[in-house]
Amino acid sequence: MASIKDVAKEAGVAVATVSRVMNNRGYISKETRKKVEKAMDALDYHPNQIARALQKNQSFFIGIIVPDSNHPFFSDLIKYVEMSANEKNYKLLICNSLDDPKKEANYISMLRQNQVDGIIMCSHTMNIESYKKVPFPIVSFDRFISSNIPCVGSDNYRGGELATEHLIQLGCKRLLHISGPLDLDILANRRRDAFVITSMKHGVTYDIIEGAHNKLTFDYFWSFVTENISPAQLREYDGVFCSNDIVAYALYIYAEQQGIRVPEQLKIIGYDYHSFTRMLQSPKLTTIMQPSDRIGVMLTNTLLQMIESADGELINNTTVDVTLIKGETT
Amino acid sequence: MASIKDVAKEAGVAVATVSRVMNNRGYISKETRKKVEKAMDALDYHPNQIARALQKNQSFFIGIIVPDSNHPFFSDLIKYVEMSANEKNYKLLICNSLDDPKKEANYISMLRQNQVDGIIMCSHTMNIESYKKVPFPIVSFDRFISSNIPCVGSDNYRGGELATEHLIQLGCKRLLHISGPLDLDILANRRRDAFVITSMKHGVTYDIIEGAHNKLTFDYFWSFVTENISPAQLREYDGVFCSNDIVAYALYIYAEQQGIRVPEQLKIIGYDYHSFTRMLQSPKLTTIMQPSDRIGVMLTNTLLQMIESADGELINNTTVDVTLIKGETT
Numbered sequence: 001m002a003s004i005k006d007v008a009k010e011a012g013v014a015v016a017t018v019s020r021v022m023n024n025r026g027y028i029s030k031e032t033r034k035k036v037e038k039a040m041d042a043l044d045y046h047p048n049q050i051a052r053a054l055q056k057n058q059s060f061f062i063g064i065i066v067p068d069s070n071h072p073f074f075s076d077l078i079k080y081v082e083m084s085a086n087e088k089n090y091k092l093l094i095c096n097s098l099d100d101p102k103k104e105a106n107y108i109s110m111l112r113q114n115q116v117d118g119i120i121m122c123s124h125t126m127n128i129e130s131y132k133k134v135p136f137p138i139v140s141f142d143r144f145i146s147s148n149i150p151c152v153g154s155d156n157y158r159g160g161e162l163a164t165e166h167l168i169q170l171g172c173k174r175l176l177h178i179s180g181p182l183d184l185d186i187l188a189n190r191r192r193d194a195f196v197i198t199s200m201k202h203g204v205t206y207d208i209i210e211g212a213h214n215k216l217t218f219d220y221f222w223s224f225v226t227e228n229i230s231p232a233q234l235r236e237y238d239g240v241f242c243s244n245d246i247v248a249y250a251l252y253i254y255a256e257q258q259g260i261r262v263p264e265q266l267k268i269i270g271y272d273y274h275s276f277t278r279m280l281q282s283p284k285l286t287t288i289m290q291p292s293d294r295i296g297v298m299l300t301n302t303l304l305q306m307i308e309s310a311d312g313e314l315i316n317n318t319t320v321d322v323t324l325i326k327g328e329t330t
Numbered sequence: 331m332a333s334i335k336d337v338a339k340e341a342g343v344a345v346a347t348v349s350r351v352m353n354n355r356g357y358i359s360k361e362t363r364k365k366v367e368k369a370m371d372a373l374d375y376h377p378n379q380i381a382r383a384l385q386k387n388q389s390f391f392i393g394i395i396v397p398d399s400n401h402p403f404f405s406d407l408i409k410y411v412e413m414s415a416n417e418k419n420y421k422l423l424i425c426n427s428l429d430d431p432k433k434e435a436n437y438i439s440m441l442r443q444n445q446v447d448g449i450i451m452c453s454h455t456m457n458i459e460s461y462k463k464v465p466f467p468i469v470s471f472d473r474f475i476s477s478n479i480p481c482v483g484s485d486n487y488r489g490g491e492l493a494t495e496h497l498i499q500l501g502c503k504r505l506l507h508i509s510g511p512l513d514l515d516i517l518a519n520r521r522r523d524a525f526v527i528t529s530m531k532h533g534v535t536y537d538i539i540e541g542a543h544n545k546l547t548f549d550y551f552w553s554f555v556t557e558n559i560s561p562a563q564l565r566e567y568d569g570v571f572c573s574n575d576i577v578a579y580a581l582y583i584y585a586e587q588q589g590i591r592v593p594e595q596l597k598i599i600g601y602d603y604h605s606f607t608r609m610l611q612s613p614k615l616t617t618i619m620q621p622s623d624r625i626g627v628m629l630t631n632t633l634l635q636m637i638e639s640a641d642g643e644l645i646n647n648t649t650v651d652v653t654l655i656k657g658e659t660t
Binding site for chain 1: 376377378379380381383384389391398399400402405406408409412413416421422423424425426439440442443444445547548576579583605606608609610611612
């Protein structure tokens with residue numbers, strides 16, 4: 001089997017240069033890269049990265065734990081995490097926790113046993129102490145865990161504020177917010193906080209219905225909406241801020257079925273603007289966009305910075321801007 | 331650091347039993363499993379699976395290469411592959427080829443260097459010879475590569491037949507098929523073959539418009555539909571079979587914009603019934619369901635069977651049944 005020395009000889013470069021090409025580090029001219037890649041091809045050279053990982057104590061594996069990789073927001077996010085990790089030669093292991101604390105703990109243990117260099121944590125059912133025990137870098141999506149675990153998220157407070165102000169500016173006087181589950185201490189709950197503060201500031205009447213844990217399918221949210229809000233109750237409101245786009249869509253269909261005209265009688269605004277919402281044409285939902293591309297890249301970059309900073313420097317939390325997308329439901 | 335022997339001692343079982351629990355193999359009673367897991371927790375035991383992989387020449391990593399992990403069909407599939415792999419202690423590495431042959435080749439090389447035990451190949455832009463050179467098990471989704479590479483897919487021919495017969499039974503006389511790209515030798519093209527044969531059999535006039543490579547967004551298919559089919563041309567047909575649900579949805583919106591009533595004047599049927607279609611309420615698309623759950627589990631099981639069969643026994647191709655889902659567009 002060919003060795004790195006054979007490749008260097010074949011390409012007419014130094015062994016260190018071959019190593020730089022393979023690890024995608026430092027400056028390498030296009031021609032040199034081509035020469036090295038050609039030599040690797042010619043010699044059918046496939047270095048054993050697992051052996052290297054063991055030797056160097058760095059695997060170039062990162063893990064991502066999500067509640068459900070099939071949910072349009074997380075599948076957006078995974079794509080951008082994978083692509084930005086791949087640019088820097090890191091490989092992504094994906095894990096579906098299904099919001100089950102036991103599964104989540106098992107995945108963390110599995111990732112640890114497989115010597116991942118770090119984890120992106122998007123599932124948040126375990127208690128905070130369990131994360132603190134993990135002996136390698138973690139970046140958290142949308143949840144403050146501890147000062148050693150940087151957090152990346154959209155500006156949930158600003159999102160809630162934008163959504164509520166939008167409804168009030170359009171003349172809504174009796175607002176409803178359908179929140180996510182508030183028992184988990186996650187940053188998404190700030191959407192609710194902003195809804196309350198903004199409603200109070202403008203002297204607008206409001207109610208909140210707390211969502212259960214996300215099963216994240218239309219059928220789940222359809223049952224949730226129809227079981228928790230009677231048609232008579234829905235008629236009492238003129239504006240609803242939904243904590244995600246699927247529940248906003250379910251509410252829209254429910255309102256239409258009840259003969260409540262959207263947006264004339266009832267204005268609806270969602271949150272996410274993920275691939276489902278981008279594809280949906282009737283109605284085009286008014287919503288708050290969390291930019292999954294920027295969040296995905298930021299999660300990866302923050303994690304790699306932690307992995308590669310030898311001195312364990314302090315890394316900041318990142319809040320990514322949100323934007324109001326005006327559709328046809330307000 | 332604790333060793334496997336310490337765990338066995340703490341749990342009061344044999345080392346082989348601890349090993350069986352860790353590898354999820356053979357029969358282990360619930361109590362024994364609990365005892366071992368408790369001992370592992372108590373001793374904070376995290377065996378280095380990378381070292382084991384190197385020693386045993388088996389990594390328990392599998393790779394999946396998809397065109398776009400964010401497309402609703404592939405994100406469905408990835409979820410079921412990941413969950414069924416995890417049940418058997420295999421970890422899933424995901425790779426987005428974006429239908430770029432160079433990226434696809436790089437991912438195969440990367441997976442090879444990382445000693446994966448096998449690959450599930452859902453991206454098909456490379457030529458067949460390149461796959462044949464890969465020295466470990468591959469399972470292909472929807473493409474015959476060679477007799478050593480089993481293929482799992484839905485019954486594309488039956489799907490095309492069901493769709494076309496459905497339109498004809500409803501009285502359609504002038505059919506259109508919007509196919510996928512036909513230059514790639516993939517099984518999805520059989521949908522087109524069945525469309526042609528079924529139309530001929532019933533003496534029905536038909537046309538085919540060939541799709542380009544999937545960019546897989548609504549905007550892409552919207553441009554495709556509006557640029558390739560004039561309103562006058564669309565009025566010539568009374569039934570359209572679309573090769574995927576996103577293009578069917580784009581065509582539906584286009585027809586409505588042109589004042590063509592669906593299904594009265596024009597019947598539309600799609601293909602996939604993935605998470606987007608399942609969530610979409612207006613219209614509920616008539617479509618052919620490829621069961622991504624069964625396909626995902628089958629891809630995993632076929633690959634693991636190849637990995638674990640020492641004697642390289644021949645493994646068959648699998649064709650998963652499809653079903654007509656009657657919606658409101660026919």
